[in-house]
Structures are given as C-alpha cells and as structure tokens.
Amino acid sequence: MFNHFLLCRYNLALYSSNPYNVKDKDAWMVERLPMFKRLLDSLEAQTNKDFVLIFSIDAFTPKHFQVELAELLNTYSFKWLGCTTQPREFLQTLKIEREWMITSRIDNDDEYYPKFIETIQNSFQSKREVLDVKGVQFDGKDYYKTNRRYPNSPFISLVELSKERKTAQYRAHTSMNKFAPARFVSNETLYIQHIHDNNVINKISGIKI
Numbered sequence: 001m002f003n004h005f006l007l008c009r010y011n012l013a014l015y016s017s018n019p020y021n022v023k024d025k026d027a028w029m030v031e032r033l034p035m036f037k038r039l040l041d042s043l044e045a046q047t048n049k050d051f052v053l054i055f056s057i058d059a060f061t062p063k064h065f066q067v068e069l070a071e072l073l074n075t076y077s078f079k080w081l082g083c084t085t086q087p088r089e090f091l092q093t094l095k096i097e098r099e100w101m102i103t104s105r106i107d108n109d110d111e112y113y114p115k116f117i118e119t120i121q122n123s124f125q126s127k128r129e130v131l132d133v134k135g136v137q138f139d140g141k142d143y144y145k146t147n148r149r150y151p152n153s154p155f156i157s158l159v160e161l162s163k164e165r166k167t168a169q170y171r172a173h174t175s176m177n178k179f180a181p182a183r184f185v186s187n188e189t190l191y192i193q194h195i196h197d198n199n200v201i202n203k204i205s206g207i208k209i
Helices: 025-044 063-073 087-091 116-122 173-179
Strands: 002-009 052-056 079-083 100-105 129-138 143-145 157-161 182-194
Touching: 002 087, 002 116, 025 063, 052 063, 052 087, 063 079, 079 087, 100 116, 116 129, 116 182, 129 173
Parallel strands: 002 052, 002 100, 052 079, 129 182
Antiparallel strands: 100 157, 129 143, 129 157
16 A cells, blocks of 8 residues: 655765765765664664665765765665655655555664564554654663654654655654654664764763663
C-alpha cells in the first residue's frame, strides 16, 4: 500500500553557501565518512529492507568525494537514490504509483537499531500522521535517555498520501506534531543520536543511563 523513503541530507550547501562556516570543507568530508558508514551499516542490518534511501549532496562537492560516496553506497543491498537538492524536493520528481508513502528523517551521523523500519511500517494506518519512536543519545562514552515528552524527535516519520508529498522534512521536526496527529509507536530503543565535536546543532538533552 505504501513506499517508504529515508531522507538524508549529507553535505548540502557545504561547498556553496556554507551556512555553518566550516573552515576546512575537505577535512569535514573525510571525518564524516566513517560516521556515514556507521549509518549505512545500520540500514543494512534492518530486519525489513523495503525502503529507499534518498541521499542528497552539494552539487559542488569535489568529484572524487562523489565517486567515493557512490562506491560506498553500492556495496550495500538496500536501494538508494542520489540528488543535489533537498530530499523532499527530489521526491516531487519521482513517479510513485502506490497510494501512500512514508518518509523518515535520518541524519548522516546517526543510526537506527535493526527493528526501526519494521516497527514504523508495522504501525502504518491509512491516514496522515506522524510516527515517532524512543531512542538514546551517545557522546562517545555514555548513553543518555532522550525522555522526549512529545512525538517530535529528529527521527520522526510521516505517513501521507503519495499525491501530497509534504514529507517528514516539511517543517522542523519539533513542530511536525502540530502539522499532523502524532504518536509514539514503540517503547523500544530504536535509534542512536550521536553527539560529537562536529555536530554543530545537537547537544546532550537526556538523562545519563
């Protein structure tokens, strides 16, 4: 009844507007690659691989980095599509025949536990809604419970009619639960948000486990 797309922005604007003022762009790319591989490994480990990863990069990314990323992605068994626009914009160009679609947000330096996709898809209902799950933060040493009160984490999924295509990136994740009815669909830990020196936005916000 539905298609499931994972929306991942890799380095959009890094080589153009550079909004975060990264001083050494090539060094950022080198440091980010093993983090991205960790994410890809988590996708390969999914108990349900009926999804498509939408992977977007800056159009001005040096060619050798583009080739390296494509070669890495091609070592995995799941489907992926690359683009140089926002993933939600790229989705507007695709021919989608199934009536419903699910889009899930994922940052390039985070990861899913193996049952994430299975859990989201098993929670599907034929109506527009936001689905969220529980997860943890990891700072390289300790794990922290996120203890999020509302279903509006950076790992939300949006169920909607394919003809609408607002996607889980339609608004900031913190306000998507105001755009559509939202619910937690599992109490299992299903994602890890990694907090590190090159993570310019996210900070530890939970309670140490």
